[in-house]
Amino acid sequence: MSKFRIKKVAVLGAGVMGAQIAAHLVNVRVPVVLFDLPANDAPTLPASRGSLPPEGAGAALGRPGGGAGPKNGIALKAIEGLKKLKPSPLGLADEATLIQPANYEEHLALLAGCDLVIEAIAERMDWKLDLYAKIAPHLAPHAIVASNTSGLSITKMGEALPAAVAPRFCGIHFFNPPRYMQLVELIPTPATAAQVLDDLETFVTSTLGKAVVRAKDTPNFIANRIGVAGMLGTIKEVENHGLTYDVVDDLTGKKLGRASSGTFRTADVVGLDTMAHVIKTLQDTLTAETDPFYGSFATPPALKALLELGNLGQKTKAGFYKKVGREVLRFELESRDYVPAGQKADAVYERMLKKPAAQRLQLLREAEGAEGRFLWAILRNSFHYAAVHLASIADTARDVDFAMRWGFGMRQGPFELWQEAGWLQVARWVQEDIDAGKALSKAPLPQWVFEGPVAQAGGVHTPEGSFNPTTGRFEPLRRLPVHARQLFPEGVLGDGAQGFATAGTTVHEDASVRLWTLDHEVLIASIKTKMHAISPEVAEALTRGVELAEQDYQGLVVWSGDEPFSAGADLQSMLPAFMAVGVAAIEDAEGFLQQTMLRLRYAAVPVVSAIRGLALGGGCELAIHSARRVVAMESYIGLVEVGVGLVPGAGGLTYIARRAAENAATSTDKDLLKFVSEGFTAAAMAKVGTSALESRQLGYLLDSDIVVPHKDELLYVALAEAKAMANAGWRPPLKRQFPVAGRNGKATILGQLVNMRDGGFISQHDFHIAGLIAGVVTGGDVDAGTLVDEEYLMALERQAFCALIVHPKTQERILGLLNTGKPLRN
Incomplete structure (x- = not known):
């Protein structure tokens, strides 16, 4: 296994993509230098364009060390701009200052200390080649150099580099915004050394947390080649079938298993100028001879009109859609103006799209309505285009399906859906439409579709591997040493991989939780309830898990396999007991949940919560009572009970009071109320950390907790951490008393709440709930500094809950959430 380490990175180009790539490097704690032109040269070389899809536009502040003089103005402005972007490219906005600004005139010597150089300037080949000539003498002899182009020839760029650098050069195509989009395409040149590509994939996978697909050096690579051709084909079919943009987006979003923004809303989010640029790459680099679908690559008339109007989508607040007040309008080409939007597709097609794949496609193909015929057409076109171009753009069908899932938010790639619906039947339907002139191209489906291994296997994905049309074989997934950290990686339909739900050895299983082990050293608890909600049955199973782990294992890991970690306590399961017995049943249930949390906290073996996605309410309380938390970067943690008119009741407020006392004890500032107020504000305002980094800032994660960039490495790291803690001689904390702020602290907090209520910032019921929270976190009606224990505070929690x-208003909130899924403010 290679020992190559990327300790520092330089990003060349502080534009949309460059600045956000730098931001993500900061998120994962990699030092980064962000270069751009000296400020006086700004007009000469515009910053980089983004790539498709979804959103972002970048820029950001810098720190003085690295030169914060006036010539760093472009990079500094980009760094400062990062703080204002939504969604935020930074886990913590104030960490923008960790990006080191630089310019090409004064700071090229800094490149010698960088192990990876990512070029992300504008999509002009001549500008890129000029820049390479400028930086080449300053590169470290081991440094990897990569271009974040969205479609230009990587091979042509590599030919301009010195012979010593060429083996260390490749393409690295991030998708926009880089923090959130999973896909990164790596594109080698004929000269790229295999080990260099493996080293870069290792870094991108484990350190950056991305999913890598290796693409061939063809225009727009894999995802944008298939995706943009698909968008152009969709727009053409919209014209053919006379549908409106809002109806199309309703059909091509979640109902079709794609990104919820659909087609035209996605284009607005990406930026219509960016979309036009990627289309132009196809137009300029392909011909009717090299791509039989070339005739459908013309810039759509509506897109051309919007570009002429300067309506570039979300960034200009107008594109295919425009929001005026609360009303959403859609563009109308005929009038070149906006008309009211909001039309929905016929409900019959929503029902069709819920059918099994084979039945679904047959119903759409035979549909008489325009919406059904449109849906069949765009699916047929996607199958057709992917099959015709597979051999030229990718090694295997798996690469295409992964690229479309990770880069365009599809639930399934085109080959997966085709195979699920019945390979040969769908192939015959597609070919019939081609022969009838209904398709976008007359090019027939390749021979391998109908004959040979694929036809015999019933598809391109098998347990042996995915089909490579160049070799004519099913090829297994490429495995690097870093992939061993992914115990249950994403697979494709038909690969036969065992899922986590049946893996390992089951120790105990019921309807709520599976207790199992992979190695007979650490026990794993996987919650099975909807949204992994914590019911009394889940609490009982977790208690049993602790007992079994103490008897036979080194530790217990709470990991449920997919998102969310837990959306909270299962209120709905408590309602029948409440209706039958009254509040006493709720008090008993809350008491049992609290005792479960304490059982986790004081277990004789380490309990590690492996968190991915939402950890809200009871899920947050489960996490904070664990000995350690291993957390995926994109996790959202918080105590949100006030949204349903309640207070945290499973130890969340007790945790806030205890942590305040612990923080005050280790601080030179002994004002306990200051530390209590931080936790109170987080709970009373239902603050949720929008990244693992922000959750740590809110106090729900500790400095000792581990943030894991790649979601599929979570279980591996959690198991390793549990074993390491056990091997280091883990002992649970001793139960002890701690001081509370008392009635005076509560009075101070209430005084601030009165101002918020009287100013109309919170309702009377919000004030009432916040007052109850304040009463618990300050310890109730006691003197400041009184020593209490966790059981005492948990009793106060139960009383408040x-x-x-x-309370009638709380019941209104609970019923409102259960009925609508949205919080009610009353």
Whole structure:
């Protein structure tokens, strides 16, 4: 296994993509230098364009060390701009200052200290080649150089580099925005050394947390080649079938298993100028001879009109859609103006799209309505285009399906859906439409579709591997040493990989939780309830898990396999007991949940919570009572009970009071109320950390907790951490008393709440809930500094929780959430 380490990175180009790539490097704690032109040369070389899809536009602040003089103005402006972008490219906005600004005139010597150089300037080949000539003498002899082009020839760029650098050069195509988009395409040149590509994939996978697909050096590579051709084909079919943009987006979003923004809303988010640029790459680099679908690559008339109007989508607040006040309008080409939007597709097609794949495609193909015929047409076109171009753009069908899932937010790639629906039947349907002149191209489906291994296997994905049309074989997934950290990686339909739900050895399983082990050293608890909600049955199973782990294992890991970690306590499961017995049933249930949390906290073996996605309410309480947390970067953690008119009731407020006392004890500032107020504000305002980094800032994660960039490495790291803690002689914390702020602290907090209520910032019921929270976190009616224990505070929690559960306004909030899925403010 290679020992190559990327310790520092330089990003060349502080534009949309460059600045956000630098931001993500900061998120994962990689030092980064962000270069751009000296400020006085700004007009000469525009910053980089983004790539497709979804959103972002970048820029950001810098720190003085690295030169914060006036010539760093472009990079500094880009760094400062990062703080204002939504969604935020930074886990913590104030960490923009960790990006080191630089310019090409004064700071090229800094490149010698960088192990990876990512070029992300504008999509002009001549500008890129000029820049390579400028930086080449300053590169470290081992440094990898990569271009973040969205479609230009990587081979042509590599030919301009010195012979010593060429083996260390390749393409690295991030998708926009880089923090959130999973896909990174790596594109080698004929000269790229195999080990260099493996080293870069290792870094991108484990350190950056991305999913890598290796693409061939063809225009727009894999995802944008298939995706943009698909968008152009969709727009053409919209014209053919006379549908409106809002109806199309309703059909081509979640109902079709694609990104919820659909087609035209996605284009607005990406930026219509960016979309036009990627289309132009296809137009300029392909011909009717090299791509039989070339006739459908013309810039759509509506897109051309919007570009002429300067309506570039979300960034200009107008594109295919425009929001005026609360009303959403859609563009109308005939009038070149906007008309009211909001039309929905016929409900019959929503029902069709819920059918099994084979039945679904047959119903759409035979549909008489325009919407059904449109849906069949765009699916047929996607199958057709992917099959015709597979051999030229990718090694295997797996690469295409992964690229479309990770780069365009599809639930399935085109080959997966085709195979699920019945390979040969769908192939015959597609070919019939081609022969009838209904398709976008007359090019027939390749021979391998109908004959040979694929036809015999019933598809391109098998347990032996995915089909490579160049070799004519099913090829297994490429495995690097870093991939061993992914115990249950994403697979494709038909690969036969075992899922986590049946893997390992089951120790105990019921309807709520599976207790199992992979190695007979650490026990794993996987919650099975909807949204992994914590019910009394889940609490009982977790308690049993602790007992079994103490008897036979080194530790217990709570990991449920997919998102969310847990969306909270299962209120709905408590309602029948409440209706039958009254508030006493709720008090008993809350008491049992609290005791479960304490059982986790004081277990004789380390309990590690492996968190991915939402950890809200009871899920947050489960996490904070664990000995350690291993957390995927994109996790959202917080105590949100006030949204349903309740207070955290499973130890969340007790945790806030205890942590405040612990923080005050280790601080030179001994004002306990200051530390209590931080936790109170987070709970009373239902603050949620929008990244693992922000959750740590809110106090729900500790400095000792581990942030894991790649979601599929979570279980591996959690198991390793549990074993390491056990091997280091883990002992649970001793139960002890701690001081609370008392009645005076509560009075101070209430004084601030009165101002918020009287100013109309919170309702009377919000004030009432916040007052109950303040009463618990300050320890109730006691003197400041009184020593209490966790059981005492948990009793106060239960009292507050039960007082609210019978409150009419809280009941309105609970029923409102259960009925609509949205919080009610009353």
